Amino acid sequence: MRINFSNPWFIPDRPPICPDVLVIPSYALKSRTLPTSPTRAQIELAYQWWQKFPRAKIIMSTGDNQNLGVTNAHVMIEYAIRLGVPRDNLIEEDRSKNTWENLYYSLDIIKAQRLTQPTLVTLDLYTRRAVATARKMGWQDYYWLSVYSKGEPAYGTKRFQTYSRFTIFAYELTAMLYSKFAGWV
Numbered sequence: 001m002r003i004n005f006s007n008p009w010f011i012p013d014r015p016p017i018c019p020d021v022l023v024i025p026s027y028a029l030k031s032r033t034l035p036t037s038p039t040r041a042q043i044e045l046a047y048q049w050w051q052k053f054p055r056a057k058i059i060m061s062t063g064d065n066q067n068l069g070v071t072n073a074h075v076m077i078e079y080a081i082r083l084g085v086p087r088d089n090l091i092e093e094d095r096s097k098n099t100w101e102n103l104y105y106s107l108d109i110i111k112a113q114r115l116t117q118p119t120l121v122t123l124d125l126y127t128r129r130a131v132a133t134a135r136k137m138g139w140q141d142y143y144w145l146s147v148y149s150k151g152e153p154a155y156g157t158k159r160f161q162t163y164s165r166f167t168i169f170a171y172e173l174t175a176m177l178y179s180k181f182a183g184w185v
Contacts, residue, residue, distance in 0.1 A: 009128060009169075009172075011127055013146055014144050015145060016119045016145075018117060019056050019143065021057045022057070023058075024046055024059065024060055024061060024076065025096075025103070025122065026061065026072035028066065028072070028161065029066055029072050029075055030154055030155060031068075033078070034075070035075055036151075036162050038151070041147045041148070042149075043060075043076055043079055045147040046121045046145075047080065055089075057113070058080060059093050059110075060074075061093040061105065061106050062096050064094075065098070066156050067156060068155060091109055091113075093105045099133050103130070104137065118139065118142045119142065119143040120145070121147070122145070123147060123148075124146040126168075127144060133185050151166075151167060151168050
């Protein structure tokens with residue numbers, strides 16, 4: 001069942017004209033070898049854009065924030081390779097544990113590689129917080145794309161966070177409040 005949450009939470013996409021880097025902050029992993037449905041949906045959306053712009057890099061961003069002994073970024077890269085993205089186009093950002101760190105470390109990579117049109121690829125329920133965090137952090141000339149996905153239980157402590165659209169929405173409301181308190185948005 002698809003629940004239609006109030007429109008004020010969602011923000012419209014700001015599609016890039018010619019992206020040279022797509023940034024995917026992981027939502028969660030289902031196991032040591034498989035991202036959850038929301039994270040797979042993000043990767044698949046980035047893959048569709050990469051097919052239009054095959055020179056674009058894709059930054060997979062998140063460390064081992066679920067204590068699986070493997071980074072989310074590594075599992076995401078393996079999934080993208082199975083879709084057909086060449087390893088040379090994939091960048092693993094494996095230090096981050098939260099959204100602020102995802103964007104901070106990804107921005108370091110963007111600057112180091114002199115990439116100029118970063119595009120966030122996020123779950124629709126997560127877009128508002130990711131865009132607000134990037135704005136507060138001082139990202140310049142950036143874009144964003146969002147994708148719908150149903151929930152799916154993740155591994156370990158993230159199980160409830162990703163269990164359903166409702167729990168993802170509840171998590172995002174809480175995370176936005178925390179982000180405001182922390183000064184990230």
